[in-house]
Amino acid sequence: MRSRAELQAATLVPRGAAAKQQSAILTGALTQGTSAVRSGASCRCDRGGRRRCSRMREAARWAASAHALFSRWMPVLRPKLRALEIVVIQDERHGRALTLRDTEGIAPSPVVVPAASAAVLARFDGRRSIDEIARDVARSTGQHVDAAHVSQLADELERAWMLDSPRFHARRRSVVQSFDAAPIRVAAHAGGAYHGDRRKLADFIERKCLQVARPQGGATRAAASQSAPTRMVGLCAPHMDLWRAAAGYGHAYAALEQALAGPGLEQVDTFVLLGTSHAAMRRPYAVCEKTFATPLGPLDPDREMIAELAAASRFDVREDQYLHKNEHSIEFQAVFVRHLLGGRAASIVPILCGLSECQARRRDPAQDDGAESFLRALRDALAKRPGRVLVIAGADLAHVGPRFGDPAPLDERQRTALRDRDLASIERATSIDAPGFFVDVARDLASRRVCGLGPIYTLLRALPPSSRGEMLHYEQCVDPEEGSIVSHTSLGFYG
Numbered sequence: 001m002r003s004r005a006e007l008q009a010a011t012l013v014p015r016g017a018a019a020k021q022q023s024a025i026l027t028g029a030l031t032q033g034t035s036a037v038r039s040g041a042s043c044r045c046d047r048g049g050r051r052r053c054s055r056m057r058e059a060a061r062w063a064a065s066a067h068a069l070f071s072r073w074m075p076v077l078r079p080k081l082r083a084l085e086i087v088v089i090q091d092e093r094h095g096r097a098l099t100l101r102d103t104e105g106i107a108p109s110p111v112v113v114p115a116a117s118a119a120v121l122a123r124f125d126g127r128r129s130i131d132e133i134a135r136d137v138a139r140s141t142g143q144h145v146d147a148a149h150v151s152q153l154a155d156e157l158e159r160a161w162m163l164d165s166p167r168f169h170a171r172r173r174s175v176v177q178s179f180d181a182a183p184i185r186v187a188a189h190a191g192g193a194y195h196g197d198r199r200k201l202a203d204f205i206e207r208k209c210l211q212v213a214r215p216q217g218g219a220t221r222a223a224a225s226q227s228a229p230t231r232m233v234g235l236c237a238p239h240m241d242l243w244r245a246a247a248g249y250g251h252a253y254a255a256l257e258q259a260l261a262g263p264g265l266e267q268v269d270t271f272v273l274l275g276t277s278h279a280a281m282r283r284p285y286a287v288c289e290k291t292f293a294t295p296l297g298p299l300d301p302d303r304e305m306i307a308e309l310a311a312a313s314r315f316d317v318r319e320d321q322y323l324h325k326n327e328h329s330i331e332f333q334a335v336f337v338r339h340l341l342g343g344r345a346a347s348i349v350p351i352l353c354g355l356s357e358c359q360a361r362r363r364d365p366a367q368d369d370g371a372e373s374f375l376r377a378l379r380d381a382l383a384k385r386p387g388r389v390l391v392i393a394g395a396d397l398a399h400v401g402p403r404f405g406d407p408a409p410l411d412e413r414q415r416t417a418l419r420d421r422d423l424a425s426i427e428r429a430t431s432i433d434a435p436g437f438f439v440d441v442a443r444d445l446a447s448r449r450v451c452g453l454g455p456i457y458t459l460l461r462a463l464p465p466s467s468r469g470e471m472l473h474y475e476q477c478v479d480p481e482e483g484s485i486v487s488h489t490s491l492g493f494y495g
Helices: 016-041 054-077 115-121 130-141 147-159 166-181 198-210 221-225 246-261 303-312 328-341 356-361 369-383 412-430 434-442 453-462
Strands: 085-091 095-101 111-114 232-237 270-276 285-287 347-353 389-394 468-478 485-494
Touching: 095 115, 111 115, 111 147, 115 130, 115 147, 130 147, 198 246, 198 328, 232 246, 232 328, 232 453, 246 328, 246 468, 246 485, 270 328, 270 453, 285 303, 303 347, 303 369, 328 347, 328 389, 347 453, 369 389, 369 453, 389 453, 412 434, 412 468, 412 485, 434 453
Parallel strands: 232 389, 270 347, 270 389
Antiparallel strands: 085 095, 095 111, 232 485, 285 347, 468 485
């Protein structure tokens, strides 16, 4: 197993003669530390108690050494895999393999393991020892599993920051503190998911995205605005990489371009950007009070509106702020907003939509006190700023096929069925039926894997009830190698 950065294997749980030697050292440290504490506990200090005896100092040293060794070793003795994004891929070295990605961004690189290791990884739950895992997998698969292999896998995952361990949590605290102290959220995906060069990015957005979707094959803004339906109040765009979803982004942001050039949006100076959190969130929502850097220029946060959301919500809306660091769903929207604004002044309110507890229980967020308090606060903040705020959701739809754990790619009949299911969900959205949209998506969330439920639901709750939606584009992006599909839609909302 190797990461993309070619992690070199090392051993926290050594084997062979070295294992016996280091186990003896560890055991000795624990034993001697304990005995030293015991003997030191009955020792008396010198007259007046002005200094500790040497045996007590020795006991403290042994105890600290034993604690450090035990804390480092324990996660691998009973390994616990963190909540990671796991994707099935074809790898040159392993064949069918699993890519483990840390969506929090604590681990610097993804890790690739053979697919045959899935049964072992499934038992990295923090409750079983290395030997117990090996025996359990052997019983369930009917094949011999070497405990040394399990140990090595646990060791490499620990070194790659993929295990839930004291070592990981120490690193997480450090990384989170650094992010919290920084005034700017850097463009984490520039140069990867889209051009990092300012001119190349602007040219790509114009030629590959906007021009293919502008009315009448590239009509001017003034001409396009004459046919604008009514004032735009909301937008839904993809959050896939720009290379694959260029057309989807084009249809969404060409509509916004048209709206910004027409009457009704002259006073818009704030964009609420709703995104999916691909990392597990502790709270229903997370705002980010930082300037978002893009290759096209920065976007500053609307601190006043963020303060209002924080004051009116029944939870700390900044508790999960760190998850913005590596999340792409809002970053991609910020890039397009910055491009369309040009020199126009505006601010943003970046909001990650978790709602994980509500999704897991298939329960409308309106029944969750914390989520509902935030949604009320958002509606109140928008009501205080009539005509000045536009809400954008960065959201994809289905994720199906071998890459996401399905046994085979969809055939034509299944792709048609998927389209029908997606269109049924889209119809709920364009009807501004937030409860109906939530129920419709939640019922097959485990199989269709719609990752835009949170931001689209939140967008629908934020819109005026009299709004109406329009589907601008729908697409199924098919992986050319193994046939997996990610579907997405572009929706405009007017009122």
